[in-house]
Amino acid sequence: xxxxxxxxGGTSLQTPERILNVAKRISNTVKQGxxxxxxxxxxxxxxxxxxxxxxxxxxxxxxxxMDMLLSTGEQVSAALLAMALSDFGHRSVSLTGAQAGIYxxxxxxxxxxxxxxxxxxxxxxxxxxxxxxxxxxxxxxxxEITTLGRGxxxxxxxxxxxxxxxxxxxxxxxxxxxxxTDPRIVKEARKLHxxxxxxxxxxxxxxxxxxxxxxxxxxKMYNMKLLVKSSMQEVDGTEVxxxxxxxxxxxxxxxxxxxNQAKVAILRVADKPGxxxxxxxxxxxxxxxxxxxxxxxxGDVTNDMAFTIARDDLEKCVEVLKSLxxxxxxxxxxxxxxxxxxxxxxxxxxxAAKMFESLASAGxxxxxxxxxxxxxxxxxxxEFGREAVKVIHQAFELEKV
Amino acid sequence: xxxxxxxxGGTSLQTPERILNVAKRISNTVKQGxxxxxxxxxxxxxxxxxxxxxxxxxxxxxxxxMDMLLSTGEQVSAALLAMALSDFGHRSVSLTGAQAGIYxxxxxxxxxxxxxxxxxxxxxxxxxxxxxxxxxxxxxxxxEITTLGRGxxxxxxxxxxxxxxxxxxxxxxxxxxxxxTDPRIVKEARKLHxxxxxxxxxxxxxxxxxxxxxxxxxxKMYNMKLLVKSSMQEVDGTEVxxxxxxxxxxxxxxxxxxxNQAKVAILRVADKPGxxxxxxxxxxxxxxxxxxxxxxxxGDVTNDMAFTIARDDLEKCVEVLKSLxxxxxxxxxxxxxxxxxxxxxxxxxxxAAKMFESLASAGxxxxxxxxxxxxxxxxxxxEFGREAVKVIHQAFELEKV
Numbered sequence: 076x077x078x079x080x081x082x083x084g085g086t087s088l089q090t091p092e093r094i095l096n097v098a099k100r101i102s103n104t105v106k107q108g109x110x111x112x113x114x115x116x117x118x119x120x121x122x123x124x125x126x127x128x129x130x131x132x133x134x135x136x137x138x139x140x141m142d143m144l145l146s147t148g149e150q151v152s153a154a155l156l157a158m159a160l161s162d163f164g165h166r167s168v169s170l171t172g173a174q175a176g177i178y179x180x181x182x183x184x185x186x187x188x189x190x191x192x193x194x195x196x197x198x199x200x201x202x203x204x205x206x207x208x209x210x211x212x213x214x215x216x217x218x219e220i221t222t223l224g225r226g227x228x229x230x231x232x233x234x235x236x237x238x239x240x241x242x243x244x245x246x247x248x249x250x251x252x253x254x255x256t257d258p259r260i261v262k263e264a265r266k267l268h269x270x271x272x273x274x275x276x277x278x279x280x281x282x283x284x285x286x287x288x289x290x291x292x293x294x295k296m297y298n299m300k301l302l303v304k305s306s307m308q309e310v311d312g313t314e315v316x317x318x319x320x321x322x323x324x325x326x327x328x329x330x331x332x333x334x335n336q337a338k339v340a341i342l343r344v345a346d347k348p349g350x351x352x353x354x355x356x357x358x359x360x361x362x363x364x365x366x367x368x369x370x371x372x373x374g375d376v377t378n379d380m381a382f383t384i385a386r387d388d389l390e391k392c393v394e395v396l397k398s399l400x401x402x403x404x405x406x407x408x409x410x411x412x413x414x415x416x417x418x419x420x421x422x423x424x425x426x427a428a429k430m431f432e433s434l435a436s437a438g439x440x441x442x443x444x445x446x447x448x449x450x451x452x453x454x455x456x457x458e459f460g461r462e463a464v465k466v467i468h469q470a471f472e473l474e475k476v
Numbered sequence: 477x478x479x480x481x482x483x484x485g486g487t488s489l490q491t492p493e494r495i496l497n498v499a500k501r502i503s504n505t506v507k508q509g510x511x512x513x514x515x516x517x518x519x520x521x522x523x524x525x526x527x528x529x530x531x532x533x534x535x536x537x538x539x540x541x542m543d544m545l546l547s548t549g550e551q552v553s554a555a556l557l558a559m560a561l562s563d564f565g566h567r568s569v570s571l572t573g574a575q576a577g578i579y580x581x582x583x584x585x586x587x588x589x590x591x592x593x594x595x596x597x598x599x600x601x602x603x604x605x606x607x608x609x610x611x612x613x614x615x616x617x618x619x620e621i622t623t624l625g626r627g628x629x630x631x632x633x634x635x636x637x638x639x640x641x642x643x644x645x646x647x648x649x650x651x652x653x654x655x656x657t658d659p660r661i662v663k664e665a666r667k668l669h670x671x672x673x674x675x676x677x678x679x680x681x682x683x684x685x686x687x688x689x690x691x692x693x694x695x696k697m698y699n700m701k702l703l704v705k706s707s708m709q710e711v712d713g714t715e716v717x718x719x720x721x722x723x724x725x726x727x728x729x730x731x732x733x734x735x736n737q738a739k740v741a742i743l744r745v746a747d748k749p750g751x752x753x754x755x756x757x758x759x760x761x762x763x764x765x766x767x768x769x770x771x772x773x774x775g776d777v778t779n780d781m782a783f784t785i786a787r788d789d790l791e792k793c794v795e796v797l798k799s800l801x802x803x804x805x806x807x808x809x810x811x812x813x814x815x816x817x818x819x820x821x822x823x824x825x826x827x828a829a830k831m832f833e834s835l836a837s838a839g840x841x842x843x844x845x846x847x848x849x850x851x852x853x854x855x856x857x858x859e860f861g862r863e864a865v866k867v868i869h870q871a872f873e874l875e876k877v
Contacts, residue, residue: 091529091532091533094533095533098533125552128492128552128556129555129556129559131492132492132495132496132499132556132557132559132560132563133559133560133562133563134563135562135563136559136562137558137559137562139569140555140556140558140559140562140570141555141559143551143554143555143558143570143572144551144552144555144556144559146551147548147551147552150544150545150547150548150551151526151529151545151548153544154530154541154542154544154545155529155530155533155541155545156533157538157541157544158530158533158534158537158538158541158542158545159533159534161534161536161537161538161541162533162534162535162536168540169541169544171544171621173574173619174619195619218574218575218596220572
């Protein structure tokens with residue numbers, strides 16, 4: 076029998092009614108003759124509620140105990156889903172990360188999966204059962220419970236699919252696929268039939284928030300086909316695969332908008348070796364992730380160093396930079412990052428220029444630019460964010476197949 | 477260092493504030509130089525809430541999955557307590573039943589503990605940590621999660637105390653000890669300093685609901701001293717031990733009242749062998765527990781067979797009996813069972829007579845009587861229940877030490 080691994084997120088399991096809905100979908104899939112492993116997130120806002128409880132008993136909860144606490148969320152939804160399936164007349168079994176043989180390194184709160192020992196999984200599958208596995212968690216060789224960090228359930232699904240040599244890993248979520256851009260901004264936004272792992276990675280880290288980047292990386296590494304689908308509607312989703320047909324592919328697959336960034340600049344720092352490493356090394360030690368970095372030359376012996384960070388880190392970042400005493404600091408959290416992503420832009424000149432041109436024709440000023448092989452990002456004033464997405468989407472005619 | 481095992485119930489852990497209160501008590505005990513293993517129930521009404529969730533997704537949840545579900549409750553409270561202790565500056569570690577090596581038989585929902593493999597527990601204790609263990613649960617040899625049934629956390633505490641050869645097992649609860657009777661009924665009720673295992677067993681199953689009977693049985697079997705104390709107040713509790721000083725002991729230790737019973741009688745059933753076994757065998761197969769049984773003789777070839785059951789079972793019981801078609805059935809749920817319990821009544825005649833006399837002098841009619849070595853129970857009309865407890869408490873002068 077063909078094996079599928081499905082993952083259902085917290086929104087899809089938020090209430091008993093939704094759990095029954097998921098059970099019904101699983102039941103239908105099984106009736107089509109598939110063998111199934113299902114991995115689940117915690118119901119709705121459970122994880123946030125548990126974090127809040129922890130905050131109320133400790134100012135600095137030990138990470139090991141956080142994992143003991145948080146791992147219960149998926150155990151609840153896994154057990155409930157198995158119960159619901161029993162009412163649909165199916166034999167199923169829920170397994171914790173430990174029972175499913177998901178071994179991780181001993182790094183609490185953000186463990187990486189080292190190995191999946193599939194004995195128990197295969198035994199239950201061979202026994203004809205639907206196997207429900209708690210997402211987001213595993214066990215160490217020393218029998219300690221670990222969690223994989225936010226979004227870890229996607230990673231669990233991909234890891235199980237790889238370990239069990241499944242046909243594909245299906246991620247069921249509250250959106251019905253990956254769109255050319257946010258449909259709330261551009262109503263003509265089109266659902267993509269296919270997208271490459273690399274494009275998805277750029278889309279995910281740029282705020283599309285459909286798939287966790289780690290799961291995409293893992294799928295890419297083992298060439299495991301991912302399918303993003305709605306858990307609510309019966310419609311086609313988006314497949315995430317190694318390569319789309321380059322002949323048919325449009326140069327740009329999607330436009331993303333990120334408004335949770337802030338821009339920081341240190342003015343007129345000395346133009347000498349070691350300056351950048353001092354700035355960014357200090358930020359790294361303070362756990363502040365830097366996204367775009369632009370160094371501009373004044374023509375004298377000083378440079379301006381500008382970069383973007385998550386807006387939540389702004390206050391801390393400015394404080395850290397002041398302690399370095401390297402130059403005047405200016406900051407701005409009134410910005411947006413608009414990006415185009417597309418594997419098809421490789422080897423096609425003029426894509427970036429077309430993006431800049433569409434922004435210019437709408438009177439939108441570009442403050443910073445950064446590019447990679449398959450992405451171009453521009454920092455603009457926040458008030459123009461949504462407008463920028465619209466004009467770019469239109470310029471590249473993304474609404475057309 | 478002297479090792480204590482403490483157990484905190486759900487009411488004592490109902491809110492983050494109460495968890496912090498428990499952490500403070502534990503902190504104080506550790507500062508007195510004790511080594512500690514603490515076992516916890518689920519917070520407040522968590523277990524009931526989980527059961528309600530299960531009911532909403534399944535008409536008949538598989539018992540295995542119920543145990544997967546319910547076992548999360550204690551994992552949450554154990555992790556939170558470990559976090560709170562960390563804020564008090566203590567090193568602690570929370571362990572699931574599996575991690576703590578609590579092996580049970582594979583009977584879901586009401587497993588019995590077969591063995592406690594103490595390697596991990598001893599390792600953590602030797603490492604100077606306070607060990608928090610999830611109550612109410614264990615693991616089977618096949619790596620299946622089991623629960624011990626309601627009140628199982630008391631049993632966990634006693635089992636851990638025995639396995640680790642602790643000095644005593646302390647049960648912290650929302651009452652501050654075992655009283656001669658319910659202080660809400662008799663305001664002069666006196667807290668007992670000591671009570672025997674046997675007396676406690678009679679008290680527990682008669683509705684005192686302070687300690688789970690299984691835990692008392694286990695403690696009795698290994699002569700493990702139990703201490704029942706308040707988790708809220710700093711007052712002496714009640715110790716449950718093998719023998720109290722018989723010279724000083726009063727014949728009666730306590731008076732209990734149970735108003736959750738119903739009386740059923742089958743009139744004029746044939747007086748021949750096999751009748752009782754047919755009635756009570758049928759009830760047992762229908763999972764109805766029978767308490768008191770009275771067979772009265774008519775002087776002809778028929779008997780009346782009367783017995784008491786839990787009131788919740790009444791409807792089902794009558795239905796089952798009707799299907800037997802053995803005689804007219806009468807039932808009454810307007811009854812109360814009042815009992816006296818005391819190891820000191822062994823070998824002292826007149827104790828039962830004194831009880832009957834006190835009821836008679838208050839004009840309370842006795843419908844049924846049952847006795848054991850250390851207990852006398854009377855079924856009376858429910859309206860006289862509280863009055864009966866008062867007059868008996870007074871007759872035996874239980875308010876006096």
